Amino acid sequence: MSELKQRISDEMKAAMRAKAKARLGTIRMILAELKRIEVDERIELDDARVLATLDKMQKQRRDSIEQFNAASRDDLADIEQQELLVIKEFLPQPLTEAELTAIVNTAVADSGAQGMQEMGKVMALVKPQVQGRADMGAISQLVKNRLNS
Incomplete structure (x- = not known):
């Protein structure tokens, strides 16, 4: 079992003991998704x-929070916000803007990309380094800006 998955399981047990229903529900949802992937892909x-x-x-x-807020459904947005906070606990510390820029610049240099047509090469190098630590939409925009300059 992966170290992170084990940590999530341990947190589920702690949430059960603390009788934290909302937290427990979110952690169970995470574990259910992980189990679904394991069963579907047999890995x-x-x-x-x-x-x-x-x-x-x-x-x-x-995305859900954004849509619920647009529809003035603050009750549902609050639930999604609480789930988001629990999910973030298991993700690594987000990267700073300077770190992201450095990673993108290094990837552009390493790939030898000259224009937008080679954006895929750069993203392939960047994605494993920033997975779970940065919004891929923001990364994509950084890469586009770097390749257009």
């Missing part, structure tokens, strides 16, 4: 895949 998840799944769940919560 044992490693930390990188768990991080990718958590990152995807985080993005889903952000």
Whole structure:
């Protein structure tokens, strides 16, 4: 079992003991998604895949919050916000703007990319380094800006 998945399981047990229903529900949802992936693909998840799944769940919560706020459904947005806070606990510390810029600049130099048509090469180098630590939309914009300059 991956180290991160084990940590999530341990947190579930702690939430059960503390009778923290909202937290417990979110952690169970995370574990259910991880189990679904393992069963569907017949694999044992490693930390990188768990991080990718958590990152995807985080993005889903952000999108939902945005849509609920637009529809004036603050009650549902609050629930999604609480879930997002629990999910973020298991993700690594976010990267700073300077760190992201340095990673993008290094990836552009390493790939030898000259224009937008080679953006895929740069993103392939950047993505593993920032998975779960930065919004991929923001990274994509950074890469576009760097390749256009």
